[in-house]
Amino acid sequence: MESTATEHSQLPSQPMTITREARFVTAMIERCQKDKGAAARLRRADNPATEYQSWELLAAHGVNLEKDWERLPFLTVAAAIARSKSEKNGQASLGCALAHSYEGNQNSDQGKVKLRRLLACHDLTELVRHLRPLLALIQSKNKQPLDYQRLLKQLRQFSLHPQRTKVQWAQEFYGQVDSQSEVETSSCP
DSSP: OOHHHHHHHHOOOOOOOOOOHHHHHHHHHHHHHHHHHHHHHHHHHTSTTGGGGGHHHHHTTOOOOHHHHHHHHHHHHHHHHHHHSSSSSSBOHHHHHHHHHHTOOOEEEEEHHHHHHHHOOSSSHHHHHHHHHHHHHHHHOOOOOOOOOHHHHHHHHHTOOOHHHHHHHHHHHOOOOOSOSOOOOOOOO
């Protein structure tokens, strides 16, 4: 039996793969909208003294609670989602949102100081400690919600490739994104 090109083009396409980050972000947004108690626990997830209150929710999504490099990115993003009261994942990258927090001005001295502080972090624990107040600032100053999926992916990669993540944030902030990287580049909305 001969096979033709039209037969192959009629084959069902492969299902689109949904990333772990996308599943987690979507689940956290839905959970926060439906369960105010869970949302309250998640708002405290990035505080080391109260993070244990959210462990049940993270463990349900396959997060290994024993490993800081796995747990901290999910805690940080879950807390940011809960605080933002977002109805969906946004499109603003971290660097872009930081620049927009200072009236869209990547030349703002305050914005540059905040960015440099992030770029100076050497490990994930230090990074999330400095990221917490920065995310609160971004959420208070921006109408456009963050791309939490992108942020989670960047935080998860930070332990293995910190320089790559830092470069991405700097490029996003300064608006000089010219090439595709492993994490999709995003334009400032």
